[in-house]
Amino acid sequence: MASSSAAPVSLLQGVRVLSFGSFVAGNLCPLLLAELGADVVKIESRERPEALRSYHSPDHGELFEPSGLPTAALYAGLARSVRSVCIDMRAGAGRDTFRALVAHADVVVENLGPGTMESWGCSFEALRAHNPRLVMLSISGYGRSGPLAGHRAYASNINNHLGLTAAWAIDGTHFDVVAAVHGASAVVAGLAAVEQGAPGVHVDLAQAETGAALMAPLYLDALANGREWEAAPNEVPGALFSGVVRCAGADAWAAIELEDARDWHVLCEYLGRDDLDRHGLPVAPPPDREALRDAVEQWAAPLTPLQVTHKLQKIGLAAAPVQNSEDLWRDAQHRARGAFVEIAHPDIGPVEYPDTPSRLSRTPGRVVSRGARLGEHTAEVLETWLGSGATAVRELVDCGAIWQAPHEE
Amino acid sequence: MTSRPPGPDSRGPLVGFRVLDVSGRTGACCTKILADLGADVVKVELPTGDRLRSVPPYRDGATGPEASLVFAYYHHNKRGITLDWERSDAEPLLGELASSADVVVASPRGERERLVGFVADAPALSWVPPGVLTCFVTPFGLTGPYREWRATPFTSFAAGGSMYPVGPVEGPPVAMPGQQLVDEAGVWAAFLVQSVLRSPRAVRGQVIDQSVHEVALFNKLVKDLYDVSGRIVTRATNFGPPPGGIWKCRDGWVDVGAHAPQHWDIFLDVVGRPGVLLDPVYRERKVRIELFDVLTEIIAELLATWDARRLVSEAQAAGLPCALMHTPGEFVRDPQARARGYFVPTHREGTGDFEIPGPPFASSPTLVGYQRSAPTLGEANEDVYVDELGHSPEELEKWRSDGFV
Numbered sequence: 103m104a105s106s107s108a109a110p111v112s113l114l115q116g117v118r119v120l121s122f123g124s125f126v127a128g129n130l131c132p133l134l135l136a137e138l139g140a141d142v143v144k145i146e147s148r149e150r151p152e153a154l155r156s157y158h159s160p161d162h163g164e165l166f167e168p169s170g171l172p173t174a175a176l177y178a179g180l181a182r183s184v185r186s187v188c189i190d191m192r193a194g195a196g197r198d199t200f201r202a203l204v205a206h207a208d209v210v211v212e213n214l215g216p217g218t219m220e221s222w223g224c225s226f227e228a229l230r231a232h233n234p235r236l237v238m239l240s241i242s243g244y245g246r247s248g249p250l251a252g253h254r255a256y257a258s259n260i261n262n263h264l265g266l267t268a269a270w271a272i273d274g275t276h277f278d279v280v281a282a283v284h285g286a287s288a289v290v291a292g293l294a295a296v297e298q299g300a301p302g303v304h305v306d307l308a309q310a311e312t313g314a315a316l317m318a319p320l321y322l323d324a325l326a327n328g329r330e331w332e333a334a335p336n337e338v339p340g341a342l343f344s345g346v347v348r349c350a351g352a353d354a355w356a357a358i359e360l361e362d363a364r365d366w367h368v369l370c371e372y373l374g375r376d377d378l379d380r381h382g383l384p385v386a387p388p389p390d391r392e393a394l395r396d397a398v399e400q401w402a403a404p405l406t407p408l409q410v411t412h413k414l415q416k417i418g419l420a421a422a423p424v425q426n427s428e429d430l431w432r433d434a435q436h437r438a439r440g441a442f443v444e445i446a447h448p449d450i451g452p453v454e455y456p457d458t459p460s461r462l463s464r465t466p467g468r469v470v471s472r473g474a475r476l477g478e479h480t481a482e483v484l485e486t487w488l489g490s491g492a493t494a495v496r497e498l499v500d501c502g503a504i505w506q507a508p509h510e511e
Numbered sequence: 512m513t514s515r516p517p518g519p520d521s522r523g524p525l526v527g528f529r530v531l532d533v534s535g536r537t538g539a540c541c542t543k544i545l546a547d548l549g550a551d552v553v554k555v556e557l558p559t560g561d562r563l564r565s566v567p568p569y570r571d572g573a574t575g576p577e578a579s580l581v582f583a584y585y586h587h588n589k590r591g592i593t594l595d596w597e598r599s600d601a602e603p604l605l606g607e608l609a610s611s612a613d614v615v616v617a618s619p620r621g622e623r624e625r626l627v628g629f630v631a632d633a634p635a636l637s638w639v640p641p642g643v644l645t646c647f648v649t650p651f652g653l654t655g656p657y658r659e660w661r662a663t664p665f666t667s668f669a670a671g672g673s674m675y676p677v678g679p680v681e682g683p684p685v686a687m688p689g690q691q692l693v694d695e696a697g698v699w700a701a702f703l704v705q706s707v708l709r710s711p712r713a714v715r716g717q718v719i720d721q722s723v724h725e726v727a728l729f730n731k732l733v734k735d736l737y738d739v740s741g742r743i744v745t746r747a748t749n750f751g752p753p754p755g756g757i758w759k760c761r762d763g764w765v766d767v768g769a770h771a772p773q774h775w776d777i778f779l780d781v782v783g784r785p786g787v788l789l790d791p792v793y794r795e796r797k798v799r800i801e802l803f804d805v806l807t808e809i810i811a812e813l814l815a816t817w818d819a820r821r822l823v824s825e826a827q828a829a830g831l832p833c834a835l836m837h838t839p840g841e842f843v844r845d846p847q848a849r850a851r852g853y854f855v856p857t858h859r860e861g862t863g864d865f866e867i868p869g870p871p872f873a874s875s876p877t878l879v880g881y882q883r884s885a886p887t888l889g890e891a892n893e894d895v896y897v898d899e900l901g902h903s904p905e906e907l908e909k910w911r912s913d914g915f916v
């Protein structure tokens with residue numbers, strides 16, 4: 103644990119994390135910790151590697167590791183910056199190895215589904231016997247208690263449960279990354295609590311609850327006034343005007359919001375539409391939103407989304423191009439700030455991924471390593487964390503408790 | 512203020528830390544998380560009141576600066592003072608406030624209001640003393656060509672890349688309601704602030720440049736790998752593939768998530784292995800993507816006669832991730848959140864008694880506490896300016912009459 107007076111190179115240097123996290127939330131939470139300096143070890147088994155390694159992607163053809171195991175660019179991006187250890191938790195010696203690692207760790211992350219850790223004799227209480235300062239993060243869809251405690255969930259399920267799908271659209275997903283960021287925040291809060299004397303911390307993180315905390319504005323009318331959320335698409339409650347207007351180009355759009363009467367006045371003046379302005383009148387008439395929408399659409403039609411944005415930003419209004427994934431990839435702001443990082447991978451090739459958004463002036467976050475091959479670091483971690491010699495590792499490999507990927511490029 | 516060991520009445524790991532919040536809407540979620548974890552967050556509003564005070568919904572029958580439920584939610588657990596931080600003569604007082612804090616959270620770009628003392632080239636705040644952490648949360652970050660752009664949660668979402676593929680095929684694209692993307696950047700910033708606060712004091716004096724736009728990029732392209740595929744996901748892109756997707760049952764909608772290889776077979780078991788779906792080639796996710804339309808038609812017909820609750824219960828029992836589609840109002844009444852005591856009460860002038868969404872995570876021991884409801888405008892002015900900073904009541908009165916606080 104970082105506690106010396108010298109400034110660490112990375113904020114979470116010295117923090118050791120063991121992760122059974124899978125899919126988006128389960129991989130990204132440890133990734134956030136790793137890219138702030140934590141030493142993160144992802145645990146899988148040779149028999150059941152993470153499903154994302156073999157997740158069919160329309161983005162590229164079949165890719166394989168030297169061991170013959172499938173791999174994918176998506177997986178390598180989500181599991182970058184962490185090391186890979188293979189342990190068979192069904193074997194007694196495998197569970198013993200895991201518990202020995204726990205004694206040398208600070209954090210365990212898991213989203214295995216209800217009862218799995220317990221079935222291995224690795225509940226929080228059991229693990230705390232090996233490490234009284236343990237912080238354990240259990241991520242689930244709905245939490246470890248309540249009528250839905252046993253329910254499995256992906257991000258789209260959470261969107262539907264929370265009412266986001268009903269209020270927005272059927273094809274949005276969102277809450278997996280949100281859960282990962284909240285999870286990282288909870289882990290650091292837990293580490294601080296343990297340093298202050300807490301007897302270990304077990305975090306019961308429900309994706310639904312992390313999402314609901316961010317969706318609060320959609321619930322408040324129901325909670326206080328018993329009224330259901332109601333807003334037309336792209337209507338921002340409280341704004342004088344909000345909308346998405348068609349611009350020049352194929353499927354080209356810009357979003358504009360006028361927050362208050364001052365913004366409304368500025369736009370009317372700019373468009374030369376004094377007839378729609380309400381500024382300076384003794385009694386302001388209700389805003390004629392439809393007339394303003396027509397005027398804005400007419401003005402924007404020959405302009406590109408970026409032109410619309412530039413012109414409105416020059417007069418101090420909030421506007422932005424509606425960007426697709428290609429726009430994002432060549433976004434001038436992202437390029438200027440170096441928001442991408444190219445990661446070379448021997449089985450996948452070089453791929454540009456979003457770099458970590460953790461920008462700190464003295465202790466910046468950074469990508470530590472490419473996505474690991476399965477079991478690439480098994481022997482290395484056992485040697486450095488436990489001091490296991492080559493013979494001890496060999497014995498565990500021979501009895502099938504652990505697996506080490508062959509060393510080859 | 513220095514961090515002190517937690518006393519017997521402490522509730523969270525950040526008890527003993529003080530946060531000065533001169534951010535607008537962009538930083539509100541970040542400081543709420545820090546407040547919920549025990550930090551003493553002093554929110555500095557312009558004398559005219561924070562913008563969120565004029566954002567609906569309001570409490571039925573209430574008007575004025577205390578009526579917004581949105582303000583009441585985002586500022587729960589914070590104290591509140593006022594100061595015209597756009598005025599240049601506010602710098603010394605901001606300096607005094609910052610000297611009493613461990614962290615300053617600010618959004619000096621992206622909103623219309625302009626915070627005094629912002630040094631764009633650094634970036635930094637001139638009035639923050641060495642050794643105090645500065646956390647900037649802004650729509651685009653403080654460098655780069657878009658750094659001056661004004662944004663709202665709506666326009667940030669448009670720029671962020673997740674709006675374009677949502678909505679009717681012919682357009683327009685549809686934004687996610689609320690300010691969730693902005694708040695996600697706030698959670699990220701709170702993660703970084705906490706990480707700094709538990710590190711040696713030597714690294715405390717630094718600057719965080721948290722960009723909503725970069726969090727949006729991370730969200731989007733970490734999953735949608737444009738660099739690999741050159742593929743643009745459009746509003747016509749098929750999701751799924753079946754049986755993943757949203758299905759209309761007899762009495763409601765059910766969302767099925769079927770991303771793992773075993774889910775196809777589990778689904779077949781749940782629906783009674785109908786002959787029309789038994790061709791083994793359907794086991795391949797790749798095949799199901801190619802046959803999206805055919806499979807969707809077959810499955811939609813199959814599930815139309817199901818009772819939605821029964822489908823969820825039987826599919827979950829078999830191991831298939833799925834959920835009922837709720838409206839936001841249905842969610843707040845849902846037995847799951849209720850059984851976990853998720854919503855917490857708040858009571859304050861203007862908004863009265865109501866419940867707000869509670870801690871984003873549960874834990875043992877509890878790390879998140881709820882102690883005070885959101886402040887009325889300028890509620891802590893006397894506590895902070897007179898009792899804590901030592902200014903005279905006459906001085907405070909003069910600032911008030913000048914419209915300074």
